[in-house]
Amino acid sequence: MTPKKTYIHDYCTIENNEIVLNGTSIFKAEPTTFGDFSKQAYRNFDIQYPKFFKMDALSKLAFLGAELLLSPITSSEKENNIALILANNSSSLDTDVKYQESISDKENYFPSPAVFVYTLPNICLGEISIRHQLKSENSFFIFDAFNTEFMSHYANILLDSDKADSVLCGWVEFFDDNYKAFLCTISKEENTKYKNQTIKTLYNK
Amino acid sequence: MEALKEELKNKIITTLNLEDITLEDIHDNDPLFGDGLGLDSIDALELIVILDKDYGIKLVDPKEGKTIFQSIETMAAYIQANRTK
Structure with missing residues (x-):
């Protein structure tokens, strides 16, 4: 059986204090920390999710990208069969280091449960799933660099086998306040917007 | 006691990252969980850490938390009666 063609629908890039949706800058902050930038972005898009x-x-980082791509296509009225496939290089190391620092002094040993729960990279998939009420397949991979062929192949398998109606996939890297997110949605529904583009060409734009 | 309650409110807002909540939003007898401040199970664990770290109180039986963490009022009363620092 010939696999049915799949199409990129929307994509979003977050880096250097800027959010770009489908090639258009939709939010830019003055140079600042990611903590401050993410808070400004949350306020700017009037997100209501304390x-x-x-x-x-x-x-x-993953939540903000997913919010922009999934909010327009998900509904609390129906089941949203959208698979999530994300990857990065640093896993949850940024949070792991913070947690380790909180337990390194035996005389002042007060590990934070709220930090500990984020010491796995796939927790961000859970956060997105809770927000958009997804019960679909999700996976998080650790790669040296964004493996676009793998991502594209995996997304196509999920769509061809009807395991998902759409796939949100991409790269969400964060360590020591250096970050880049690239997320896109793919489905079998025809879309000519990016017919000459691939995940790789959009990521490298 | 009033100073302790205000101190607790500040600690809760800061430690639990309650970004959109101000001191005035937290009333002494409001429930901290459920319909009140809407704290969750991880927040409950953080409150246990606050008791230990800042007031020298180790909760031996976590079930006690249900009574202690009902509100700022109950939390302050428990701390005042049991604090070691």
């Missing part, structure tokens, strides 16, 4: 402020930086 749990955002409890998330670690990696989850905030």
Whole structure:
């Protein structure tokens, strides 16, 4: 059986204090920390989700990208069969280091449960799933660099086998206040916007 | 006691990252969980850490938390009666 063609629908890039949606800059802040930038972005898009402020930086980064791509296509009225496939290089190391620092002094040993719960990279998938009420397949991979062929192949398998109606996939890297997120939505529904583009060409734009 | 309550409110806002909540939003007898401040199970664990770290109180039985963390009023009363620092 010939696999059915799949199409990129929307994509979003977050880096250097700027959010770009489908090639257009939609939010830019003056140079600042990611914590401040993410808070400004949350306010700018009028997101109503106080749990955002409890998330670690990696989850905030993934959440913001997913919010822009999934909010227009998800509904609380129906099941949203959207698979999530994300990857990065540093795993949850940024939060791991913070947690380790909180337990390194035996005389002042007060590990924070709220930090500990983010010491796995796939927690950001859970945050996105809770927000958009997804019960679909999700996976998080650690790569040296964004493996676009793998991502594209995995997304196509999920769509061809009807495991998902759409796939949100991409790269969400965060360590020591250096970050880049690239997320896109893919489905079998025809879309000619990016017919000559691939995940790789959009990521490298 | 009033100073302790205000101190607790400040600690809760800061430690639990309650970004959109101000001191005035937290009333002494409001429930901290459920319909009140809407804290969750991880927040409950953070409150146990606050008791230990800032007031020298180790909760031996976590079930006690249900009574202690009902409100700022109950939390302050428990701390005042049991604090070691």
